[in-house]
């Protein structure tokens with residue numbers, strides 16, 4: 001059996017734009033003036049269901065209540081995250097569901113006709129492009145290689161390198177947070193990053209010097225879920241290196257590799273970054289990889305630049 005969910009609308013164009021451009025469906029077909037009805041079929045090729053939206057000379061007469069919901073289940077974490085990013089970029093507000101289940105298991109918002117839609121990560125597998133994340137050992141199976149560097153997941157055994165990195169006040173000069181003072185903090189930080197791998201399928205990665213096999217810092221893509229400069233649920237590029245390895249082009253080399261990976265493998269639509277306005281080195285790197293400085297904002301009292309780059 002095939003399923004078609006048909007709905008009347010006074011905003012056919014807006015509805016089509018919303019379901020296709022924001023929610024990522026396809027326009028499967030449409031018709032004009034069939035007994036005074038215009039319509040579009042919206043779905044995904046290969047699926048045995050789709051929406052039909054119709055417009056006629058009559059005004060719509062909808063009475064959806066707060067529990068009338070369309071629930072969508074993206075099949076990968078990446079698809080789920082991309083949808084959230086799209087929704088946020090289009091300034092669509094996330095609303096609270098009357099039924100608490102959906103607040104715990106998804107994000108609710110309204111379509112242009114005021115119907116409630118939920119996207120839920122419950123069926124999303126933690127797959128990133130070609131790289132599969134295995135839940136059993138939480139290993140990332142992503143390994144990038146550049147001319148001089150290996151970019152691999154951060155491991156619990158990196159605690160000493162993270163300590164060397166993050167206990168140095170010079171490293172934290174423009175970061176607005178305090179250097180760490182104990183190995184326990186180093187371990188907690190590693191746990192925090194590895195949790196992001198599981199939750200978001202991506203996070204900061206260790207940068208290892210091929211020549212010596214030494215971990216010299218981290219670099220990578222983080223999925224940011226807290227609001228920053230009026231953005232939420234976006235991918236950000238960042239890096240941090242042990243001081244003795246500064247000035248050798250490693251930050252640029254790794255950041256470029258991550259930008260390419262984010263655009264070509266993860267298919268991220270827009271990459272973001274930010275830097276303290278005084279962090280000349282970081283600003284230079286971001287500009288060198290092609291990020292565009294689009295605005296300024298205040299981050300916890302620190303004046304920062306905001307960078308963006310569209311994946312074209």
Ligand SMILES: CC(C)(COP(=O)(O)OP(=O)(O)OC[C@H]1O[C@@H](n2cnc3c(N)ncnc32)[C@H](O)[C@@H]1OP(=O)(O)O)[C@@H](O)C(=O)NCCC(=O)NCCS
Pocket residue numbers: 170171172174175238239240241242245246247248249250251252253274275276279280281282284285288
């Ligand atoms: C900022 C940081 C990542 C730079 O790393 P790096 O490996 O030294 O940077 P690179 O060698 O790749 O430098 C790339 C370019 O920036 C320039 N640059 C780097 N640091 C600079 C500085 N402090 N002042 C001026 N230019 C600088 C380099 O000369 C190079 O320019 P070029 O391409 O014209 O030769 C490093 O200093 C660091 O880890 N700082 C602490 C953490 C931090 O601030 N992270 C960024 C948060 S937004």
